[in-house]
Amino acid sequence: MSLIPTPTSKFMRVKCNECENEMIIFNHAKMIVKCQGKGCDEVIATPAGGKAEIHAEILEILN
Numbered sequence: 001m002s003l004i005p006t007p008t009s010k011f012m013r014v015k016c017n018e019c020e021n022e023m024i025i026f027n028h029a030k031m032i033v034k035c036q037g038k039g040c041d042e043v044i045a046t047p048a049g050g051k052a053e054i055h056a057e058i059l060e061i062l063n
Ligand SMILES: [Zn+2]
Pocket: 016, 017, 018, 019, 020, 021, 035, 036, 037, 040, 041, 042
């Protein structure tokens, strides 16, 4: 897992480590983000002081 130290709000495309489902998430998530993959309940992001701590593979940062 890695903490992304970006100062601005961004969306990013991530891939679940568990089921490889790809999804777009917000890097300032204020709630726990779970994987949307079928039958997968992997936690993708958790709130960490205004930013989100990402627990998935980051494929792309979107502007
Ligand atoms: Zn998943």
